[in-house]
Amino acid sequence: MTSRLLVPLARLAAFALLLALLAAAPASAAAPTLTASSPATGYTGASVTVSGAATPPGGELVLERRVADGPWRPVSTGRPADDGSYALRLVVAAGAQTLRVSYRSAGGTVARELRVTGVAAPVRVSLSGSHRLRDGHRLVLTARWTTTDGRPVSGVAQLYGRRAGSSTWTRRASVRVTNGTGTVRVRPRVDTTYQLRTPATTLVRPAGSSGHVVDNLPPGRVIRTPAGAPAPRRTLPPQRRAIAAGPHVRVKKISARVWRSMKGRSWHRGCPVGRSSLRLIETSYYAYDGYRRRGELVVHRSVAKATKRVLIDLYEAKAPIRSMYRVDPFGWSKRLRGADDMKSMAAGNTSAFNCRGIVGRPGTRSPHSTGRSIDLNTWENPYRSGWGLVPNSAWDARRTPTAIVYRSRQHAVVRILARHGFRWMGSADWQHFQYAGRGARHLPPPTTFLD
Template identity: 40%
Template sequence: MSTLQVAVSALHSIAVNKVDWQSRETGTSQWRTVETLRLDALGRASVRVSPWKETEYRAVVRKTRTVSTVASGSFSVSTLPAGEPVVHPRGVPEPRFGGLLDPSGRPRAVGSDAGPVVSRIPDAVWDRMVGVSFGEDCPVGRESLRYVQVNYWGFDGYRYRGEIVVHASIAKQVAEIFSDLYRLRYPIRQMRLVDDFGKNPLKGADDYAAMSADNTSGFNCRYVDGKESQGVLSPHAWGKAIDINTWENPFQARTGVFPHTAYLDRGRPHRAVFDGLESPAVHAFESHGLQWGGRWDEKDYHHFEVLPTTRSGGK
């Protein structure tokens, strides 16, 4: 916690009785009010804040006799991440982000641990899904799905709040898996609903865009990547599969490598790479009943799903 203080000049003190403390993450444009305080007799006010990353603060004074406001100059307060940032191999391509694909706007973690919450699909979340990841011809409906929120460690070492939709039958397992990953400090690039990446023209949300943005997601009523023309539904259409850190763990299909060949060499050092069957992160999934696509003939390193029997591939 940090204590910040502002003094309003004598020129304005006769007309000022309140000040809005505002903040914004450095590099963003929108200010938000942290707290509104009344000034003391000397025209001063202070507030205790918890900075997030590199945060800018300013004081905007409220005038009682005019409509206009006066803002103090902004100043920055930086916090070091609680976790260890990921070190990327030199010269290896990284995802290119833009607009909604950019992970910089991820919500801040809630609480001090993983804090998983499983709920029925809220109306606001359902509105995001309908017509994108969900369609009327999907094999499961709203009542069969659950919304899971959980904290995770980002690549930059900061803690974030992620969201994922999965089948109700595995929602508790998924909450436990991501709680295990949190305890392992396994890093996740971003974890947002696949609907944020737009609609696939054939069916469901655009999984190719989500993979290219290194997103972690679950339910998506779509066809198996590379088998769209055959109309084969993916396990994601039932909400019984999860793709995680897709850029570092590509899908090596017969039709190509998705989303990129950057980490097709599994020997590249990276903490997000699933480095074999003995990987603690892989064990976190498989110990809760989700099988790893890295075991298949068509290696799908970012894919985990509920399977009654083994198979050769197809995400």
């Protein structure tokens, strides 16, 4: 065979070999495809889902996140289902962020980018607890703080309060809330509405609860006078509420401030006792509205201990007292030559020392001038004076409410004062109690046992 024939045969053999090799080689892998979608916004700290389809099956999905110009950080991985669908979840960070979904298969890698913005979530804030409270006691309120999609929130909230009849809110306490729940103790002295206010954070929006109303109830009996019974002709402002527990009776020397108010009213030149012989007694008592209030009396120092014991027992018995002001605020009375006891009685006020004349006998000095006598609940317990029944005649025949009218020596109030040395005048002067116990002989002698 000539050389010219060998060359074409060699070319045919090479071509056949190439065809055989091409036939034996596997088909090339298909290029991957990927779709991806997610919400444009999500609540910071909550989960969102990135979903789509990836083909061919069998590859690996990778979800990454980048904030601002920072590096890509892996968030989650997965594989598509047999039909190519997938769902990857991530917790949304605050602010704008870029997500990248990559799908890698035998045929290569493909990626898609998405934009998501994390926003603060709206929240639900509430206060719960009792709506009724006895004055002086404490109440526990429960605070709850969650996002609207049910996630508990932790942080420090602020408790605000508003007194009944006021439009002004004031901050009362900080409330530590952990995993959506916290507690706070309150002690309202008046009817109060409370509100919980929560701050804005990167996770949640600010919010406030609805108002939680707490009705402050009096700890004592509320005195209601009978229909048709006359009310005092003069009205006094309620004395301040008691804060300390119990009667909290305090005996003090007469301060310069108190003495200035007494001079020219309950004390004047010619009085049988002076400043050094007198004592101011401050006490808590149960007022007609049932609340514990602070009052004061001035008595002789020799009567101070007995008076203190009386006031303690009256408090423990919850004996109602309309008011307990010193008589000095009622001013000077020319007829009585002392503080105006007529005005004090017209207000139903309870008082003690008053260097004055007897009502109805202005020229005769009252035993109140020595600080040995107490007049209790003067409006409902009239005095038969030289000027007639004062401060009114209507209450003289009344026997109810028994808590505030004294018509028998068996009355609890009369018995309390008698136990500590105070004699009662009875029908001649329902309101008047005069000390005659131990130490009475050291007092300046009264000219009469009247008023």
